[in-house]
Each structure stands twice: as C-alpha cells, then as structure tokens.
Amino acid sequence: MRTKRFTRWAALVGAAAAVSLVSACGSGTPSATPTAGGTVSVWIQNGAQSAAIQKHLESWGAENGTTVEVTVQASDSYLNALQLALKTGKGPDVFDASSAQVLASAGFLKPLDDVLSDEDKTAYARALQKPSPYIFNDATYAVPTTADTTRLAYNKDIFKKAGLDPEKPPVTFAEVVTACKAIEASAQGVYCFGLPLKWVGWASWMLDPSITNTEDDLTGKGIFNVSTQKYETDKAKPGIELYRELISKGWAYPGASSLENDAMRAAFAKGEIAMFVSASWDVGVLNETNKTSANWAAAAVPAPQGTKAVRQAMNAGTPYGINAASKNAAGAGAVLNVLIGSTLNTQLGKTGLTFPLRADAAKAASDAAKWPQYAQYAPSETDKAWFVAPTALLNVQGENFRDAMARLLLGTEDVSSGLDAIAGKYNAAFKDAVDSGQISAENFAKAK
The missing domain is CATH 3.40.190.10 (Periplasmic binding protein-like II)
Structure with a gap:
C-alpha cells in the first residue's frame, strides 16, 4: 500500500x-x-x-x-x-x-x-x-x-488436519516445505501458500520481510544495506528459491503470476489456503471485509535456513x-x-x-x-x-527489481546470476545519482 x-x-x-x-x-x-x-x-x-x-x-x-x-x-x-x-x-x-x-x-x-x-x-x-x-x-x-507489521498468517484447522501442531507454525523455510508436504498428503483439497505476484506489493510485503528480518541494516525495495550502501539483492536467493519450489510443486494457490492480493486473501478467508506472509491491515480485511470464519492466527515470518530473525520488519x-x-x-x-x-x-x-x-x-x-x-x-x-532505500529516486531503465524477481521465481533462469544482475543495475544507478549530485548518499546512510 x-x-x-x-x-x-x-x-x-x-x-x-x-x-x-x-x-x-x-x-x-x-x-x-x-x-x-x-x-x-x-x-x-x-x-x-x-x-x-x-x-x-x-x-x-x-x-x-x-x-x-x-x-x-x-x-x-x-x-x-x-x-x-x-x-x-x-x-x-x-x-x-x-x-x-x-x-x-x-x-x-x-x-x-x-x-x-x-x-x-x-x-x-x-x-x-x-x-x-x-x-x-x-x-x-x-x-x-x-x-x-508483517507476520505469517496461517489456518490452524488446516494445520491440525494435516497432522501439524497448530500452535507451532513454520519458523524456517525448510519447515514451510515440510508443512506443505504434510498439507498435500492430507488431501484436504486446499493449497499450502498464497503468492499474489500480480499485486504490486508482493516483493516488498511477502519476500522482503523474511530476508530483511535477519539483518538490522537491510531494508526492502531491492534489499539495500544502509551500512555498506550497496544493493545486496543476492540475499533474496533463499526466498526466490522457496517460492519457485512452492509454485513448481503446485503448493501455491493457482495462477500466481496473475493473482491479485484481494483474490488471494478471499481464498484464505474461505479456508482454501493454509498460509501466506501478511501485513497488519489483513486483520481488518479478513475479519471485516471477507468476514472469515476460518480459525486463523499469526506468527513470526519464517526465515531462511541457517539464519535467525533479529527483528520483524515494520x-x-x-x-x-x-x-x-x-x-x-x-x-x-x-x-x-x-x-x-x-x-x-x-x-x-x-x-x-x-x-x-x-x-x-x-x-x-x-x-x-x-x-x-x-x-x-x-x-x-x-x-x-524499515530504513529508507534510495530505490524510488533512481533512474533505472527497463525491468524493475520487482518484475525481475517475479520472472526469476516463475522461470528456470539461474537465480544467483539473475539477482546479481539486478543488484548490478541498481548499484550503478545509485552511484550515478550520487556522483551527479541528484541525491545525497548521506540521506540513506545509517546514523553513526
């Protein structure tokens, strides 16, 4: 939003x-x-x-x-x-x-x-x-x-029917995969994850939190590090690979590439989706707008394997x-x-x-x-x-980071190479903007 x-x-x-x-x-x-x-x-x-x-x-x-x-x-x-x-x-x-x-x-x-x-x-x-x-x-x-705020919204009844502990939702990407396997095996006729890639905010609200939660200096809109003043987009690789797997194995709600957020939330409200990375405004949308009767709850956003969340991005x-x-x-x-x-x-x-x-x-x-x-x-x-990133002020030609990431997780291109290309383009644009005097790097640096 x-x-x-x-x-x-x-x-x-x-x-x-x-x-x-x-x-x-x-x-x-x-x-x-x-x-x-x-x-x-x-x-x-x-x-x-x-x-x-x-x-x-x-x-x-x-x-x-x-x-x-x-x-x-x-x-x-x-x-x-x-x-x-x-x-x-x-x-x-x-x-x-x-x-x-x-x-x-x-x-x-x-x-x-x-x-x-x-x-x-x-x-x-x-x-x-x-x-x-x-x-x-x-x-x-x-x-x-x-x-x-950002959280993992999940359906406790779907978890319970799949033999999962409804009071212990996934805390790592590996546990998300494990939960999806169990939900698929339970034959409930539901989907494990909601991923509305048509929504303009999907990267900022459904991908960035899990990555930026692991380091205080990382902020969204391309994964910018306010200490190094570099785009470290490569750190999004675990998230891209997770979402690619969810889609390729049919665990994500159908039509992710053309799915809008409202339609995805309506499906979750009807009990058709087990979980999705959500924001605090979803409380009102699900309970008042969609009038859900689902037994749902929210927990911390899962983090990539081998990392630990140091915050919840807000x-x-x-x-x-x-x-x-x-x-x-x-x-x-x-x-x-x-x-x-x-x-x-x-x-x-x-x-x-x-x-x-x-x-x-x-x-x-x-x-x-x-x-x-x-x-x-x-x-x-x-x-x-979140700290502020210079992303919106940069003159970046062609495909933006959001569309490039969506293409990566929907396709078969090498993820590392694709993310490096995104970072290279945005770092070059940031340098050009600073060198030309269009923006001041100091406004995007962490206070000393």
Whole structure:
C-alpha cells in the first residue's frame, strides 16, 4: 500500500527532486510554535478511518477556536491532486506526506523539529531512526502514525488436519516445505501458500520481510544495506528459491503470476489456503471485509535456513506533515499534534482497523481488540521500522527489481546470476545519482 504510494509519487515529482535533492532543506525557516487558532486546511485519504479522523479534527477545532477544514481525497488520485495543489500554491496546510524525503527535497514540507513536543519525539523515536523516509538532511519533515507489521498468517484447522501442531507454525523455510508436504498428503483439497505476484506489493510485503528480518541494516525495495550502501539483492536467493519450489510443486494457490492480493486473501478467508506472509491491515480485511470464519492466527515470518530473525520488519506509515507555504504555520502545528497525539490514535486503534505506533495508544487498542489476531500483529519490541532505500529516486531503465524477481521465481533462469544482475543495475544507478549530485548518499546512510 504505502510502498506503491512512495514509488508513484517519486515518478510524479522526480524532476523537481533531482534539481533540489542536495539543497539544504533542513536549514529552512523553522515551524512556528503550535498555537490553536485561525483556519487550517487538512487533506486525508479516503479509507476506513477517514470519517472518524474528520469528525475528531472538526470537533477539536470547535473546542479550540480553530476552523479545521478537512478534505477527504480519493486514494487512487490523491498524489496527483496533492502534486497539483502544492505546485500551484493551493496545497493544504497539513496533509498525508507519505513520500516525505521527496516532498522535502522539492521544498513542499516544513521541518518539524520545533513543532514536536519532547513527549511526541519519544513516542515516535523508534520510527524516526535515520535513515528514515521522514528525515531529510537531518531534519524531520513528517511523523508516521501507524504500524504496518508483517507476520505469517496461517489456518490452524488446516494445520491440525494435516497432522501439524497448530500452535507451532513454520519458523524456517525448510519447515514451510515440510508443512506443505504434510498439507498435500492430507488431501484436504486446499493449497499450502498464497503468492499474489500480480499485486504490486508482493516483493516488498511477502519476500522482503523474511530476508530483511535477519539483518538490522537491510531494508526492502531491492534489499539495500544502509551500512555498506550497496544493493545486496543476492540475499533474496533463499526466498526466490522457496517460492519457485512452492509454485513448481503446485503448493501455491493457482495462477500466481496473475493473482491479485484481494483474490488471494478471499481464498484464505474461505479456508482454501493454509498460509501466506501478511501485513497488519489483513486483520481488518479478513475479519471485516471477507468476514472469515476460518480459525486463523499469526506468527513470526519464517526465515531462511541457517539464519535467525533479529527483528520483524515494520513499515511506519500514515505520516503527516506541514506545508512549507502554509500561512498559518502555528495553527497547522497544533492540528498536526492532534493527528499524531494519543487521544485520536487510541480512538482509531480501538476500531481494530489501525495499529498505532505510539506505545500508549497501541496498548489501549490491543486491550480493546475485538479480534484475537489484533494482538498478534500489534507492534512489539521486536518490530523495527524499515530504513529508507534510495530505490524510488533512481533512474533505472527497463525491468524493475520487482518484475525481475517475479520472472526469476516463475522461470528456470539461474537465480544467483539473475539477482546479481539486478543488484548490478541498481548499484550503478545509485552511484550515478550520487556522483551527479541528484541525491545525497548521506540521506540513506545509517546514523553513526
């Protein structure tokens, strides 16, 4: 979801970003001290929580002498509409800033370090570790409010009927294979694994977690190492080989190459698939949208044989920022603090459709969860936000890493050679971008 958003936005404003990406945006005029009052325009994306957010902001505004004008934008056209508004000087004061590095580099965002309270800085500290999508030239430009955690979703009844322990799902790739053999032998008429390669997010959400979980410095979108500043795509080999085996042996749900995520999740909800690598938003999709009656649970994402997970990769999303051209920066800062505050995020979390990043809101949401799986996806101490990779800002010609990986696992080409070719192309593009001054390598380096 947010991964797709980032890539699309980079394509939209890439030209502007290329011109100003090395400018000292972090040294711009600081935000005014947050003070309620005046009129503040806010753009949010349409979704399950948009009505609740709008109501809360408008109610807060009425109580605090502020006219909060909330516009709910259609998600599929949000980035186009935002780009046009910002370029023409008609952008909102506060808005969803999912691609903060690109937006900041283009001069559209105001730095927030003087806006955020010490409490909020502490509450969001683990999601704002450099290199972060929300930090540019050492300044914070947006604050993410939700956690998209990754887990292995599995059907406990299918496991039990296959003679597998439903309380001990696979923790390694080898155990995934063992489980698939048992499920096939049990003749339940179901498939072992869901793999929707037609979905644009399959690589980021269903392949990357199992690989990046094994090393703190690895991040997704091509497997970038923030310490070496190299694409180490070859480390995806165990995942590619596992998925290739699942497809070749008929253990994956049919039609993986043309399977969309919604169709795959619907099949899992009907009890036709035993497991898939999932994200926290699947709790609401499976339980509320698909109204599943399946006895399902979630556990840690399996890791390649011979490795050990050191974390569970997590995306920190739904970020909010302030328009650098806002004529009411003080009021915008006050509204931003409401959007990232404990009260609203606790309220949203209690619906079961949102996973707050703030620990206080996350705990309150888990305590009030209406679905048992909610607590299994709630961000824990082992969940760590992915660092940002330069992928979306690179000028890479031809096949992207996602399509190349899909081709590898669907075909018979040598996996190692194929992955080396991907890494070579992206490393060359990264070097060219740095050497030409289009991007600063420092923005993608781990803090010392």
